[in-house]
Amino acid sequence: MIPFVDLKAQYLSIKDEIDTAVLKVLESTQFVLGSEVKALEQEFAAYCNAEFGIAVNTGTSALHLALLAAGVGSGDEVITVPFTFVATAAAICYTGATPVFVDIDPVTYTIDVNKIESAITERTKAILPVHLYGQPADMEPIMEIARRHGLTVVEDAAQAHGAAYKGKRVGSIGDIGCFSFYPGKNLGAYGEGGMIVTNNPEYTHTMQMLRDWGQEKRYHHVLKGYNYRMDGIQGAILRVKLRYIEEWTEARRTHAAQYNYLLAKSGLNTPVALAHNRHVYHVYAVRTTQREWLQQQLNAQGIQTGIHYPIPVHLQPAYADLGYQPGDFPHSELAAREVLSLPMYAELSSAQVNQVAQTLQNILQGVAA
Incomplete structure (x- = not known):
């Protein structure tokens, strides 16, 4: 039997490092967020050539918070593709906005940039290209269209850790980039996990609050937030795997x-x-x-x-x-x-x-x- 994916083979190749990292978290009792997650945020952001990383519990949460930080809300529209995992559209709906689909390029399976502009209306707030299967979308014209129309670009890079477009790592090209660490991903956790990267400090501050019940500091709730925090054990595991x-x-x-x-x-x-x-x-x-x-x-x-x-x-x-x-x-x-x-x-x-x-x-x- 040749399996479609073999998570056990990968674990066995780095077992000692993973076990040591997990035990370190157990001994520290930093089970939610904590030093391992903070270190992962810095290391993964650097890997993407981005300034800030915000670790969350899933890639879907990453998309949700990125859209909220960009100001997407009820009555707005976000342009994306229908040929993707359902989370792309679900995250848009979570904000109260409406997904507006355009077709894919039949060669790359990423958004057809020639169809974006005709889908823009006065309600359009953002463009959400998907780097499907690990292939970067055609980001240069996407960014040009977005800048001309005053739109935010949120990259769905859930399947594209380490992918690059014209020498630039995906996730760092748009305004915000979102990654999934679902176990089968190129960089997968041993459970759920996600990451947002950006160069915008205001977006970063907003998303850091939103993932932790909208708290600016403990029990001081500035925003209506969510429980989207990453577990410390997943942060430690992903730090080991990031090295490979x-x-x-x-x-x-x-x-x-x-x-x-x-x-x-x-x-x-x-x-x-x-x-x-x-x-x-x-x-x-x-x-x-x-x-x-x-x-x-x-x-x-x-x-x-x-x-x-x-x-x-x-x-x-x-x-x-x-x-x-x-x-x-x-x-x-x-x-x-x-x-x-x-x-x-x-x-x-x-x-x-x-x-x-x-x-x-x-x-x-x-x-x-």
Whole structure:
């Protein structure tokens, strides 16, 4: 069996360091926020080339607080994409604002920058590009449009730790960047976690209060806040793992290059990394019109796969009230029907990548296993 992701393999490779870090927190009894979380904020912000980091309990909370800090609220609109994890849209709704979708570019799966301006109205407050699968969105025109219209840019970088656009780390290009540390992410906690990065001290102060019940100091509640604090144990774990992220990222990129080479003549559409982007391959998604059949065949031969994402947000029952219909975003809808995610994690061996690719080739060519 080749698993889709193998969290245990990664843990075993750094077990001693992780166990020591966790025990240190247990002995300190700094279970919520504390020195480990503060150190993680500084180290992760520096990694992103940003000035400030605000650690929170999930990537969804990161998006929620970023939008609130940007002044997004009831009656406002935020432009984003429907081909993403539902948290992107949910965070907008949490503020009382309305998600306004535009379609994706069919090559990169990120927001089609040519469709943004026509979606802007007098109620638009922010643009929320998603760096899907580890591929940075086309940030230069996004920032230009935002500045011209007086809009805030919040980057959803939940899948893009360490990705770069024209030499700049994602998260530090827009006004605020948001990351998830869900266990399967390129930098994953052993539980939930998230981080916000920014160069704006006012945003930072607001989000620090909002994550901790709106307190400026203990029992002095300036804002109506939330319980979005990061656990000390997760901060300690992530500090250990942050030291390995570049090594793990290069392993992912090597695996992706090997997949691309081996699958070049398979008839599948493989990921395209733009020349000016550093794609970090949180997900390695191929495209096929035979997805369900191919997934079943791979599973039968011991290869696990995933689908990210089978139903775009505008067609989810929970978001029917937004009023979108099938056909409104054809590129998003087609991608949702065709993408299939292959095993991708740093600990994959070259032999395993070869086995996945060869099995795929055999299935597509009708060769018996």
